[in-house]
Amino acid sequence: MKNQLLFIAAGILIAVSSCKTDSDTPATPSTGTTPPTSGTTTTSTSPVETNRPNSTYSPAFSGQTRVTGVRTTTPFESNVLTTALTSPWGIACLPDGRFLITEKAGTMRLVTTGGQVSAPLSGIPAVNSSGQGGLLGLCIDPAFTTNRMIYWSFSERATAGNLLAVAKGRLSANETSLEGVTVIYRATPAYAGTNQYGSRVIFDRTGNLLVSSGDRSDPGIRVQAQALNSAIGKLIRITTDGGPAPGNPFAGQADVRPELYSIGHRNQHGLSIHPVTGDLWEGELGPRGGDEINRIRPGANYGWPVITYGIDYSGQRLGEGIQQRDGMEQPVYYWDPVVSPSGMTFYSGNRIPEWQNNLFIGALSGMHIVRLVIENNRVVGEERLLASEGQRFRDITQGPDGALYAITDGGRLYRIDKR
Numbered sequence: 044m045k046n047q048l049l050f051i052a053a054g055i056l057i058a059v060s061s062c063k064t065d066s067d068t069p070a071t072p073s074t075g076t077t078p079p080t081s082g083t084t085t086t087s088t089s090p091v092e093t094n095r096p097n098s099t100y101s102p103a104f105s106g107q108t109r110v111t112g113v114r115t116t117t118p119f120e121s122n123v124l125t126t127a128l129t130s131p132w133g134i135a136c137l138p139d140g141r142f143l144i145t146e147k148a149g150t151m152r153l154v155t156t157g158g159q160v161s162a163p164l165s166g167i168p169a170v171n172s173s174g175q176g177g178l179l180g181l182c183i184d185p186a187f188t189t190n191r192m193i194y195w196s197f198s199e200r201a202t203a204g205n206l207l208a209v210a211k212g213r214l215s216a217n218e219t220s221l222e223g224v225t226v227i228y229r230a231t232p233a234y235a236g237t238n239q240y241g242s243r244v245i246f247d248r249t250g251n252l253l254v255s256s257g258d259r260s261d262p263g264i265r266v267q268a269q270a271l272n273s274a275i276g277k278l279i280r281i282t283t284d285g286g287p288a289p290g291n292p293f294a295g296q297a298d299v300r301p302e303l304y305s306i307g308h309r310n311q312h313g314l315s316i317h318p319v320t321g322d323l324w325e326g327e328l329g330p331r332g333g334d335e336i337n338r339i340r341p342g343a344n345y346g347w348p349v350i351t352y353g354i355d356y357s358g359q360r361l362g363e364g365i366q367q368r369d370g371m372e373q374p375v376y377y378w379d380p381v382v383s384p385s386g387m388t389f390y391s392g393n394r395i396p397e398w399q400n401n402l403f404i405g406a407l408s409g410m411h412i413v414r415l416v417i418e419n420n421r422v423v424g425e426e427r428l429l430a431s432e433g434q435r436f437r438d439i440t441q442g443p444d445g446a447l448y449a450i451t452d453g454g455r456l457y458r459i460d461k462r
Contacts, residue, residue, distance in 0.1 A: 091427050096379040097332040098354050100366050103373045106421055108352070110376070113416055113424035117395045118462040121429055123455050124448075125158035131450040133180040133195070133243070133386065134438045138188055142442075143214075144450060145195060147177035153218060154456060156442075166221035168210055171200040174237025179207075180244045180255075180314075180386075180438075184283075193221065194252060194283070196242040204233035207240045207256050207274075211283065227285030228302070230256040230274035234264050239310040243386065247280070248321055251288035253304065254279040255311035255325065258347065268307050268347050271299040276347060278311070278325065278339060280304040292342030307345040307371065309335075313387035319400055322420075324375075326387050326404055329353035330361065332379030336402070337372065338420055346371040352379055376422040382409030386438030392445035394461040405436030405449060412436050412449060412459075429457070 090109035102108050130147040137143065142154045149170030150163035170178050176198030184192035191214045199208040207230040212221030238260035245253050258265040258276035268276025271293065279302050280288040287294060287301035294301045313326030313336075323339040333353025337345055348361055350368050355361050367373065378384075387404040404413040410433055416424035429436070434451035442448050446460035 091425050092378065092380075094380055098352070098379060100332075100352050100379070102352075102377075103367055106376075106423065107374070108377050108379065110422050110425050113414075113426050115395065115397060115414070115426060115428075117397060119395060119460060120462045121432075122458045124156070124458055125154065125160055125456045126454050127158075127160045128152070128154075128450065128454040128456060130177075130452055131454065131456070132177055132437055134440050134448060134450050134456075135181050135183045135193075136440055136442050136448070137183060138443065140443050142448065142456070143181060143183070143193065144456070145178040145181050148172050149178045149197070151178060151181070151195070151221070156444075156458075158456065162219070164214075164219065164221055166212055166224050168197070168208075168224060168226060169200070170197045171205050171237070172198070173205075176205065176237050176240055179240065179242045182244050182246055182252075185246055185250065191215075192283075194244050196240075196244050196254060198237070198240050199226070199229070201229075201233040204235040205237055205240075206230055206233040207242050207254075209244060209252070209254055209281070209285065227283070228254065228279070228281050230254075230277075230279065232267075232273065232275070234259050234261075234275075236261050236264065241311050243312065243314040245314045245316070247316065247323070249288070249290075250283070252281050252283060253314055253323065254281065255308070255314055255327075257310040258308065260310070265309070265348050268309070269344070269349065271296070271303065271306065274300060274302070276308045277306050278304040278308065278314075278323075304341055305339050305343050305345060307347045307349070309347045309351075312385040313404060315388050315402065317400070318389050318391035324387070324389075324402065326384040328383050328385075328407075329377070329379075329381055330355055331358070332377075332381060334378040334381045334384050335374035336376040336384070336404075336415065336422070337374050340372070344371050345374075352377045353381075375417075375420065376415065382411075382413060383407035384413065385436065386440070388440050388447070390441060390447065392441060394445045403439050403447060405439045405451075407435045407437065407452070410435055412439060429459075 091112040133145040153161040181195035209228040212224035239257035241255040241257040267273040311327040330353040385405040390398040402415040411430035412428040414426040439449040
């Protein structure tokens, strides 16, 4: 049944617990909705975050955190297209406007714009969905109309533990299965833990795949985010056959993985390419504080776990407790306390003009959609949308119709567009 709700800049402020972790364990799904609110104010003098930070760390530059709040002036509405999904994780749009959606337990489904959900597609390799594992990010081949190819990441059980894998397959003509499925890449080494795999998969503008590989959480393994001979805690750039993509920054160096694109990442649930500049932007979950939005430069080191604006779950400082070091990149933006940024997309439509080139991010523990206004690669405004829905927003994308579509851990698919 279709549930329609109207929002005009809804849900600007929301309380976030200062003890909230990256919180990948689903909350109890909401069983109802809160009446919408409305407003026409364009800016605020105060940040949207009002809770006390976990640490006493200072930002490296003005506007790196708690930037001025903004509000959308264009009336827009949010429609719940379906509530029949089960822990959806990734969403991708087909050229005809329908969606492919992954579910954590290991299923992939087609969903129409009217909210009809298909039976699970067959042909998916076995997924180890324990902990934070599952069937994760996915993307559609730019030439899908002719080759019908789909790419996705998932957590795979291996002899030595568990690892992040990337697979590809062809959507069958009758749209009931994936054919010719092949695992094209594995982010080794395998590890016994079941947390923080990442992972999103997107195409860059050269026709190669970008894959986010998480740090696997535990202290003994997360240090490999700094190791050039490990795929842990990295952004990976590969061809559609799984080999290192031409032009990668570490190619030809001894004892270095040639597929590496950038290093020093924690748990990256967001990847998106700016529609004007073509720059790659990335979002990653911090521990207690220190969620980050980064603009990615090939070959750069983003610091984890050496530098961070977060503290450990125990309340202690991580490592030396430093936030800056020569040779390590600063995040463009960070949150403390966390909002747990997940899937994200830039808005390239014109139906809501003030949203053009803004970055929209699903917030898990924050239970809202983040809108970041970016100018000259700096965040100059932040808004919190759909906070009254009480949903953990897992992924968000823009459809061919110019609307935004978001999925939640509670099984909802939202359409967000001009009223």
